[in-house]
Amino acid sequence: MRTRPCRHGGTTPCAARDDRPGAGGAPQAGMIPLDRTAPRLAIQRQRPILSMPPHPARAAYFLDFDGCLVALARQPDAVVVPVGLVALLNRLHRRAGGALALVSGRAIADLVGMLPGLVVPMIGSHGAERLWRRGRVERLDIDRTVLDRAIERVTDVARTAPGFLVEVKPVAVGLHYRADPSLAEKAGHAMSGIAEDAPGFHLHPSKQLIELRPDGVGKGQAVAALLTEPPFRGRKPVVFGDDLTDEPAFALANRRGGVSVKVGSGRTAARHRLADPSRVRQVLSTWGRA
Numbered sequence: 678m679r680t681r682p683c684r685h686g687g688t689t690p691c692a693a694r695d696d697r698p699g700a701g702g703a704p705q706a707g708m709i710p711l712d713r714t715a716p717r718l719a720i721q722r723q724r725p726i727l728s729m730p731p732h733p734a735r736a737a738y739f740l741d742f743d744g745c746l747v748a749l750a751r752q753p754d755a756v757v758v759p760v761g762l763v764a765l766l767n768r769l770h771r772r773a774g775g776a777l778a779l780v781s782g783r784a785i786a787d788l789v790g791m792l793p794g795l796v797v798p799m800i801g802s803h804g805a806e807r808l809w810r811r812g813r814v815e816r817l818d819i820d821r822t823v824l825d826r827a828i829e830r831v832t833d834v835a836r837t838a839p840g841f842l843v844e845v846k847p848v849a850v851g852l853h854y855r856a857d858p859s860l861a862e863k864a865g866h867a868m869s870g871i872a873e874d875a876p877g878f879h880l881h882p883s884k885q886l887i888e889l890r891p892d893g894v895g896k897g898q899a900v901a902a903l904l905t906e907p908p909f910r911g912r913k914p915v916v917f918g919d920d921l922t923d924e925p926a927f928a929l930a931n932r933r934g935g936v937s938v939k940v941g942s943g944r945t946a947a948r949h950r951l952a953d954p955s956r957v958r959q960v961l962s963t964w965g966r967a
């Protein structure tokens with residue numbers, strides 16, 4: 678294993694790879710299966726997103742980060758935040774009367790570090806963390822002993838191949854294999870074994886990453902909870918995301934008569950699709966000025 682640490686405590690060399698579900702994000706042996714109930718890709722039935730943008734006074738925006746607002750990178754700390762992204766988000770947040778939140782799988786500390794000056798509420802670690810106002814992170818209580826033991830074991834697995842990278846979060850741990858997608862199956866088996874000895878946690882497959890995260894968290898629940906509180910309450914959810922973790926939030930937006938937007942290719946329950954993060958930023962920028 679190479680010993681260049683990433684900011685999350687992991688080590689590995691990485692290279693950008695294909696991120697379509699099925700190209701590393703698809704279930705591998707030992708991994709949680711994809712949601713088979715999600716509709717097949719049906720671009721022709723998806724509506725153009727700008728035809729009827731929701732009025733910012735009636736919308737509540739929930740925005741995913743990696744692969745949605747910013748392009749995916751070879752490893753978590755190699756992501757490039759485009760100039761103007763923070764200003765764009767702050768502007769739309771203002772236009773929406775504060776009803777805009779980042780909803781990410783990342784740790785909040787990571788998001789805060791990458792987005793200096795951002796004033797919007799944040800959901801982190803797939804819903805296990807929340808930053809309502811800058812400076813105070815609410816975090817789910819977990820069994821620290823269980824997680825620490827799992828982190829040790831995931832780190833041991835990562836030592837077996839240079840293509841692995843461990844991401845340690847305050848309440849979760851992830852094993853990345855973007856540098857070597859052929860490690861998907863090995864990662865799946867190893868993480869399944871670790872999850873068996875981690876009561877209170879479950880596996881969550883992501884893009885060339887498998888995470889062990891606390892039970893009961895997910896973006897669907899996180900968005901539903903925010904929608905019970907002002908300034909989100911009573912508004913139509915507008916959800917943007919690119920990954921499996923975003924699907925429950927898409928489904929919620931659909932149920933509540935909101936807008937769901939999948940970024941990139943792959944099966945989804947979302948009713949709209951945009952090609953990539955640069956299109957997402959264009960659309961949000963237009964909405965922020967409208």
Ligand SMILES: O=P(O)(O)OC[C@H]1O[C@H](O[C@H]2O[C@H](CO)[C@@H](O)[C@H](O)[C@H]2O)[C@H](O)[C@@H](O)[C@@H]1O
Nearest residue numbers: 742743749750751752753781782783855884886
């Ligand atoms: O919910 P998100 O904001 O999309 O976060 C999901 C995970 O994103 C990060 O991993 C992904 O992006 C990395 C950087 O582009 C990439 O190297 C990796 O392969 C992707 O899986 C992040 O590191 C995770 O903590 C998030 O859960």
